[in-house]
Amino acid sequence: xxxxxxxxxxxxxxxxxxxxxxxxxxxxxxxxxxxxxxxxxxxxxxxxxxxxxxxxxxxxxxxxxxxxxxxxxxxxxxxxxxxxxxxxxxxxxxxxxxxxxxxxxxxxxxxxxxxxxxxxxxxxxxxxxxxxxxxxxxxxxxxxxxxxxxxxxxxxxxxxxxxxxxxxxxxxxxxxxxxxxxxxxxxxxxxxxxxxxxxxxxxxxxxxxxxxxxxxxxxxxxxxxxxxxxxxxxxxxxxxxxxxxxxxxxxxxxxxxxxxxxxxxxxxxxxxxxxxxxxxxxxxxxxxxxxxxxxxxxxxxxxxxxxxxxxxxxxxxxxxxxxxxxxxxxxxxxxxxxxxxxxxxxxxxxxxxxxxxxxxxxxxxxxxxxxxxxxxxxxxxxxxxxxxxxx
Numbered sequence: 017x018x019x020x021x022x023x024x025x026x027x028x029x030x031x032x033x034x035x036x037x038x039x040x041x042x043x044x045x046x047x048x049x050x051x052x053x054x055x056x057x058x059x060x061x062x063x064x065x066x067x068x069x070x071x072x073x074x075x076x077x078x079x080x081x082x083x084x085x086x087x088x089x090x091x092x093x094x095x096x097x098x099x100x101x102x103x104x105x106x107x108x109x110x111x112x113x114x115x116x117x118x119x120x121x122x123x124x125x126x127x128x129x130x131x132x133x134x135x136x137x138x139x140x141x142x143x144x145x146x147x148x149x150x151x152x153x154x155x156x157x158x159x160x161x162x163x164x165x166x167x168x169x170x171x172x173x174x175x176x177x178x179x180x181x182x183x184x185x186x187x188x189x190x191x192x193x194x195x196x197x198x199x200x201x202x203x204x205x206x207x208x209x210x211x212x213x214x215x216x217x218x219x220x221x222x223x224x225x226x227x228x229x230x231x232x233x234x235x236x237x238x239x240x241x242x243x244x245x246x247x248x249x250x251x252x253x254x255x256x257x258x259x260x261x262x263x264x265x266x267x268x269x270x271x272x273x274x275x276x277x278x279x280x281x282x283x284x285x286x287x288x289x290x291x292x293x294x295x296x297x298x299x300x301x302x303x304x305x306x307x308x309x310x311x312x313x314x315x316x317x318x319x320x321x322x323x324x325x326x327x328x329x330x331x332x333x334x335x336x337x338x339x340x341x342x343x344x345x346x347x348x349x350x351x352x353x354x355x356x357x358x359x360x361x362x363x364x365x366x367x368x369x370x371x372x373x374x375x376x377x378x379x380x381x382x383x384x385x386x387x388x389x390x391x392x393x394x395x396x397x398x399x400x401x402x403x404x405x406x407x
Contacts (some may be wrong), residue, residue, distance in 0.1 A: 021159045021262030027148045028231065032141065033133075033134050033137040033138065034136075034137070034282055035127065035133065035136075035137060035142075038123070038137050038140045038141065039123060041141075041144060041382075042119040042120075042122075042123060042140070042144065042147070043116055043119065044162050044221050045119070045144065045147065045148050045151055046112070046115035046116045046118070046119045046151055047112050047115070047131060047209055048363075049115060049148060049151040049152050049366075050108075050111040050112040050114070050115045050141075050151070050154070050219040051108075051112065052152075053111065053152060053154070054107065054108045054111050059107070059111060059154060060085050060086050061153050061154045061155065062107070062110070062111050062114065062154040062333075063084055063085040063194075064085050064087060064088070064089050064102075065089075065091075065095070065099045065102075065114075065154065065156075066099060066102070066103040066107075066110065067084055067085065067089075067103075068081065068089050068091060068095050068096045068099055068103075069096045069097075069099050069100045069103040069104075070103065071096075071228075072093065072096035072224060072227055072228045072232075072236075073096075073227050073228065075228055075232050075386070077236075077239060078096075078239065078240070079091060079236075079239045079240060079242075079243040086202075088243065089243075090240075090243060090244065090247055091156065091189050091190055091240075092188045092189050092190070092191075092226055092236075092237070092240050092319075093188075093224045093228075093233050093236040093237060093240065094185070094188040094189050094190045094212055094220055094221070094223065096154075096224050096227065096228075097223055097224055097226075097227070098156075098189060099114075101113075102114045102117075102225070111154065113343065114154060114360050115151050115154065117159070118150075118151070118155075118156065118158035118159040119147060119151070119158060120352075121158070121159035121162035121163065121166075122147065122158050122159060122161055122162040122328075122332075123140060123162070124141070124162055124164030124166065125161065125163065125164070125165030125169070126139050126140045126143070126162070126165065126198065126332070127140075128166060128169040128170075129165065129169060129305075129336070130169065130172060130301060131305070131339060135339040138302065138335070138338075138339055139332070139335040139336055139339055140335075142331070142334070142335035142338065142353075143161075143328065143331050143332050145357075145361045145362070146327055146328045146331040146360075146361050147328050149324055149325055149327070149361070149364065149393065150325040150326075150328045150329070152325075153325045155325040155326075155328070156189065156190060157190075157326050157328050157329055158326055158328055160186050160189070160190055160192060160329065161312070161328050161329045161332045163183075163185060163186040163193060163196075164182075164186060164192075164193065164195060164311070164312060164315075164329070165308065165312075165332065166178075166179075166182045167179045167180075167182040167183045167186070167193075167196030167199065168196070168199050168202075168304075168308045168311075169184065171202055171203050171209070172202060174203070174204075174205065176203060176208045176209040177212040177215075177216070179196070179199075179209070179210075179212075180209060180212035180215075180216045181216045181220075182196060183196035183197060183213065183216070184213060184216035184217045184220050185216075185220060187217075188217070188220050188221060191244070192315050192319070192329070195311050195312075195315045196316070198288075198307065198311045199307070199308070199311075200305075201292065201298060201306055202298065205263065210388045211362060221233075223363050224236075228305045244321075246279075248320055248321065250391050251320045251321055252264075252267060252273055252277075252320055253273055254267060254268055254271065254273050254378075255378075257323055257324070257377070258320065258321055258322060258323040259320045259321075259322065259380060260322045260323060260324065260326070260327070260382050260383045261316070261317050261318060261319055261320055261322045261380065262280050262284065262317050262318055262381055262383065262387055263275065263277050263280045263281075263318070264320065264322070264380035264383065265379060265380045265381070265383055265384065265387075266280065268378060268379045268380050269379055277320060280318065281318055284317075287391075287394050288310060288311075288314050288394070290394065290397075290398060291303075291306075291307065291310075291394065291397035294397070294398070297397075297401075297402050300402035300403055300405065301402075301405075302340055302402040302405030303397065303402040303405075305336055305340045305348050306337065306340060306393055306396060306397050306402070307397070308334065308336055309333040309334070309336040309337035309340065309393055310390060310393045310394065310397065310398075311333070312329050312330060312331045312332050312336070313333035313334065313337075313386050313389065313390040313393070314390060315328060315329055315330070316329050316330035316383075316386065317383050317390060318385050321385070322391065324364050324382065327360060327361070327382065327386070330355070330360075330386045331360065331361060331386075333386075333389075333390075334353070334356050334385075334386060334389055337389060337392075337393055338353050340405070341405075342404065342405050352385065352388065352389055352392065355385045355388075356385035356386065356389060358385075359376070359381060359382065359385050360382050360384075360385045360386055363376045363381070363382055364376075364382070
């Protein structure tokens, strides 16, 4: 009976690891979350996104508060073209298709990874709940995660121009996309990559001018910069829903909102850059995947703009790290993964009492498991010989 149960469980796991099944799960999550938010009239983020297109067409400031929604836009002018096909549709349909488009880009990225099909599906399933959190907010972070991964995988495929397009696209919409440059040393065609990047930036920078004007787009990029500077000042308050980061934890635990970002960022960049000295390890896929995981997590834990829906980016890094281990049954690996899933992914949900969720939020503790895993990755990248890793 025990063996029969094990066989049934194995069959069930095999079914859920099928690529088609994973796609169905994600599309259902995208549709259900969009419908739920639409029916409950809880889609302020989508309204902001939609009006980026309309305000660009009407040559209106993209970074001012408008009566149509609360808060303000913080995405670059290029986003006006990305959101355009959805903004032109009725809201309900536009929201559903927007969420579906985001998860498809994420899955495109995950399934482009140079690992076994089962491991790709495991990465996707580990990320599913964090993706759902972002879907409820209609966040572009889901697609951005896919773009960062695609910039990595296409560079490994020696498709430098496509990789550069993904980096430029992510950067000109949300500055996080620039982290794709971390993979620069993995290409032998560095000149081609640099030229491709400059061409991609120039083309994508100019594209929104097709629906507005050159003067408006140049001014909008200046406005975008000032809006991000202003937003950073707001994020670092001790009560905001953002700053879920290394710096945010330090500020909130110490009670000192004036702690500057600079010392943390300098320390983080030094630790992030240290593994680059191990040039002989570059040729091993496991080392490269570790750098991808480190990059995805670093992007979030060292950003004062990080909020709960941003953690789909970091959690993709956690998932890639977890499947990139030589021993999947390592107790420390399992413990860290469970810790991350509980505290990072599940802590904002109604599974936990309100007081617990508030405590986690007030001290930015959602970041803690990702910080520990990122430090573990850095240690492994400095110590391990990745020739022995089996992918």
